[in-house]
Amino acid sequence: MSDTNRRAFLKGSVILPPLAALGVSSASSQQTPAVDELAASAPAAATPAADDYKPTYFTAPEWAFVQAACARLIPNDANGPGALELGVPQFIDRQMGTPYGDAANWFMQGPFFEGAPEFGYQSQLTPKQQYRLGIKAIDAWCAKNLGRTFAALKPEQQDDVLKKVEAGTIKSDEAPLKTFFSGFLLKNVMEGFFGDPMYGGNKNMAAWKLIGHPGARADFMEWVDRPALYPYGPVDLHGRQA
Amino acid sequence: MRLAAQSWLIVILALIAAVAAFGLAINRNLPDPHLGPAMAKRAPNPSRGAYIATLGDCAACHTTPGGAALAGGVPLATPLGSVYSTNITPDREHGIGAYSFTDFARVMRQGVRPDGARLYPAMPYTAYAKVSDEDLQDLFAYLTQKVAAAPAPDRVPGIPWLLRVRWPLALWNKAFLQDARFAPEPAKGAAWNRGAYLVQGLAHCGTCHTPRGLGFQEISVDGGSAFYLSGARLAGESPVNLRGNAGDGLGRWSADEIAELLATGRSPHAAVLGQMGEVVAQSTQFMTPDDRSAIAAYLKSLPPAPEEGRATYAPSGATLAAFMAGRESTVPGARMFMDSCAACHRLSGEGEGRSFPHLGGSPTVLAQHPDSLIRVILKGARLPATEAAPSRLAMPPFGWRYDDQQVAALASFVRQSWGNNAAAVSAEDVERVRKGLR
Numbered sequence: 001m002s003d004t005n006r007r008a009f010l011k012g013s014v015i016l017p018p019l020a021a022l023g024v025s026s027a028s029s030q031q032t033p034a035v036d037e038l039a040a041s042a043p044a045a046a047t048p049a050a051d052d053y054k055p056t057y058f059t060a061p062e063w064a065f066v067q068a069a070c071a072r073l074i075p076n077d078a079n080g081p082g083a084l085e086l087g088v089p090q091f092i093d094r095q096m097g098t099p100y101g102d103a104a105n106w107f108m109q110g111p112f113f114e115g116a117p118e119f120g121y122q123s124q125l126t127p128k129q130q131y132r133l134g135i136k137a138i139d140a141w142c143a144k145n146l147g148r149t150f151a152a153l154k155p156e157q158q159d160d161v162l163k164k165v166e167a168g169t170i171k172s173d174e175a176p177l178k179t180f181f182s183g184f185l186l187k188n189v190m191e192g193f194f195g196d197p198m199y200g201g202n203k204n205m206a207a208w209k210l211i212g213h214p215g216a217r218a219d220f221m222e223w224v225d226r227p228a229l230y231p232y233g234p235v236d237l238h239g240r241q242a
Numbered sequence: 243m244r245l246a247a248q249s250w251l252i253v254i255l256a257l258i259a260a261v262a263a264f265g266l267a268i269n270r271n272l273p274d275p276h277l278g279p280a281m282a283k284r285a286p287n288p289s290r291g292a293y294i295a296t297l298g299d300c301a302a303c304h305t306t307p308g309g310a311a312l313a314g315g316v317p318l319a320t321p322l323g324s325v326y327s328t329n330i331t332p333d334r335e336h337g338i339g340a341y342s343f344t345d346f347a348r349v350m351r352q353g354v355r356p357d358g359a360r361l362y363p364a365m366p367y368t369a370y371a372k373v374s375d376e377d378l379q380d381l382f383a384y385l386t387q388k389v390a391a392a393p394a395p396d397r398v399p400g401i402p403w404l405l406r407v408r409w410p411l412a413l414w415n416k417a418f419l420q421d422a423r424f425a426p427e428p429a430k431g432a433a434w435n436r437g438a439y440l441v442q443g444l445a446h447c448g449t450c451h452t453p454r455g456l457g458f459q460e461i462s463v464d465g466g467s468a469f470y471l472s473g474a475r476l477a478g479e480s481p482v483n484l485r486g487n488a489g490d491g492l493g494r495w496s497a498d499e500i501a502e503l504l505a506t507g508r509s510p511h512a513a514v515l516g517q518m519g520e521v522v523a524q525s526t527q528f529m530t531p532d533d534r535s536a537i538a539a540y541l542k543s544l545p546p547a548p549e550e551g552r553a554t555y556a557p558s559g560a561t562l563a564a565f566m567a568g569r570e571s572t573v574p575g576a577r578m579f580m581d582s583c584a585a586c587h588r589l590s591g592e593g594e595g596r597s598f599p600h601l602g603g604s605p606t607v608l609a610q611h612p613d614s615l616i617r618v619i620l621k622g623a624r625l626p627a628t629e630a631a632p633s634r635l636a637m638p639p640f641g642w643r644y645d646d647q648q649v650a651a652l653a654s655f656v657r658q659s660w661g662n663n664a665a666a667v668s669a670e671d672v673e674r675v676r677k678g679l680r
Binding site for chain 2: 039041042216217218221222226231232235239241
């Protein structure tokens with residue numbers, strides 16, 4: 001995301017819910033801050049992962065799917081905690097409440113054609129709709145072929161289903177499952193896992209510690225020509241250290 | 243209780259009546275502004291007066307941002323409350339259109355209006371008293387002939403009503419006003435004398451940079467004290483020490499570097515902050531190079547203020563070495579510096595040329611009062627745009643990111659690293675400055 005988009009995203013994540021209730025597009029309400037409003041360079045308030053989080057977009061069956069998928073896509077294993085432990089499901093639920101969830105700043109007018117990948121996203125489905133239809137179709141496939149919903153399957157079965165969805169061998173007339181998996185579910189899980197903790201995922205910067213990423217420190221000029229490992233732990237956008 | 247309150251009231255009223263009578267007696271006689279006899283024959287030069295207005299930076303206090311030029315209304319904080327600058331356009335009712343030159347000179351030198359009312363010394367007439375007859379006359383010609391009249395009435399001061407009586411300022415003047423023109427010292431040369439005349443007079447540097455006494459008076463207005471221009475604390479900022487101290491002063495600066503800062507707002511040592519940015523943008527960048535150099539020459543001639551209680555600076559690589567060795571964690575504030583500051587100011591504290599200020603030996607960092615340092619951490623800053631250096635480089639604010647305790651630790655780290663040796667900053671200091679920002 002470009003810097004401008006990121007800001008719009010941050011800003012939108014705060015103002016969208018009331019605007020959505022009024023049916024107003026958030027894009028028109030964005031205002032360019034005056035040059036001297038230095039305070040505007042501060043990010044939105046941090047709302048890190050909450051232990052007692054209740055989803056606002058996903059229904060109970062959808063929430064069970066998202067949690068189960070997170071637990072398999074980045075599992076809790078010898079390397080460290082996984083996507084479920086780091087709050088990624090709530091990151092995705094909250095992400096659906098931003099302009100992104102409604103594709104509010106994408107071009108979403110017809111005509112809609114199947115296109116080669118280099119032409120970008122061609123569907124008229126918003127990210128919210130992708131999740132709603134995609135989860136329903138996968139759960140339906142699991143129920144029909146394996147006798148249970150996705151969340152109730154064994155981990156090995158879940159991995160198998162996800163691999164088949166990704167490969168395009170599980171198809172549905174109701175949802176573009178391959179696009180849902182690669183373009184939304186997997187992508188959003190990675191965003192939540194590696195994004196700043198202020199958005200609800202990457203709890204306590206554990207994902208950054210896992211890969212040795214120092215976080216939002218902006219500059220490492222003094223270290224570039226040194227052979228030794230960088231010795232400092234990460235910092236998040238709100239200055240918290242880990 | 244009630245009786246006690248009433249008797250107190252009577253005593254206070256009697257006191258007010260007594261001193262008011264005394265005050266009226268003082269007010270009756272308008273002081274003589276001591277204009278030379280040659281003034282009556284001299285033809286004033288309003289164009290030259292425009293430059294005098296620039297040197298004096300009249301607009302800084304008398305022009306509201308976005309408002310009519312020199313129509314007043316800018317709030318100025320005093321210990322008793324805000325006072326508002328007045329309309330100095332030629333409007334006859336609200337401005338100075340009905341003033342004679344003598345009236346104007348009296349205001350500029352003695353702080354007394356034609357109706358006998360006293361100005362609050364927020365108007366730096368103690369400095370303007372140094373200004374020559376000729377410069378005043380040209381300034382008056384400029385203000386009355388070249389400035390557009392604006393019918394803007396003066397604003398009532400935000401000072402409690404009882405304390406708004408102005409006659410005690412006559413006593414203040416008796417105690418603190420040196421009604422004397424600048425006296426050249428020929429032995430020091432033309433540049434020094436021009437610089438001293440500007441610094442003490444029109445440029446009124448001491449208004450912000452000289453510490454004040456119990457009466458809120460500048461403790462020296464003519465360079466006679468070793469504390470003249472030695473740094474102060476005013477309106478949420480801590481204007482720096484302009485004397486020759488190697489730590490918090492300009493001792494390690496060359497005269498050219500001082501002149502460069504006045505022209506561009508930046509130098510290899512530091513960049514301007516806060517209100518000094520406005521001074522550079524509105525006044526010093528438009529001075530002639532000779533005048534800026536004269537000011538620099540005069541400032542460089544000021545010996546260090548007494549070092550007692552002042553910060554020192556002895557450049558040291560120990561801070562950088564500790565960072566590179568991964569040892570920051572033993573020093574509070576170091577990690578915050580690395581997280582939030584080092585991208586621009588570098589782990590060495592050296593910054594980058596004239597873009598990101600050098601923090602080792604920075605007068606603002608080392609100032610006796612840490613207010614400006616705290617303020618810039620909390621609120622960020624933006625360089626003024628000048629003709630020679632138009633980029634308005636900015637530092638983002640960190641007040642949203644760190645609480646008072648954290649800012650205190652960060653500011654203390656900055657004041658005690660790279661060879662800086664200044665007193666630590668307390669969370670109470672930060673709390674006080676933060677409150678002043680709201």
